[in-house]
Amino acid sequence: MVYATVVSNKPADPQERLTYRDMPTPLGDLRLVASPKGLRGAWFTDQALLPPPDGWSLTDSDPFLEQARRELEEWFAGERRLFDVTLDPVGTTFQHEVWHALCALEFGTLTSYGELARTVNRPKGAQAVGGAVGRNPISIIIPCHRVIGADTSLTGFGGGLPRKQALLEHEGSRYLSRSASARRVCDGQAELPW
DSSP, X not given: OOSXXXXXXXXXXXTOOOEEEEEOOTTSOEEEEEETTEEEEEEETTOTTOOOOTTOEEOSOOHHHHHHHHHHHHHHTTSOSSXXXXXXXXXXXXXXXXXXXXXXXXXXXXXXXXXXXXXXXOTTOHHHHHHHHHTOSBTTTSOGXXXXXXXXXXXXXXXXXXXXXXXXXXXXXXXXXXXXHHHHHHTTOSOOOO
């Protein structure tokens, strides 16, 4: 079963009209961006990789943004596990393969970069898969937070490890952490940024 569907892997059209809106979440504000074809991005507003809204139109009336907002609110409330909003992220063919594989991960399940590399038929491509996961433009809905290190440690997440931990806890995931920084997060010793 696929838990979200990526519809396109074509490059972005510089003339394409993009709309956006910010929405509050329990983990901080999330910026949602839509193209005429679907949801283009979802980033926490304090993420380093958040693109500037150059040429984007702020709106509350885009149907993709409204659907994504509603579904994310339901997800955070524990009322939804699957996303139905149409996705339109921009990326390479390989990135899209990885993002499709992420969308097939069930709520609450975890995978490693190596396992994900095997899933996309690149058994020696864990680092390349890690790069594609790190460039995921649609947080939560394309669930890159479900990828952990081979040693079961919490590893990079654009929104920060405390958010990744909170997302995994929300889904009821169990993981063991061997890295010192992840242990501090897991033990509540690291301060949450929100």
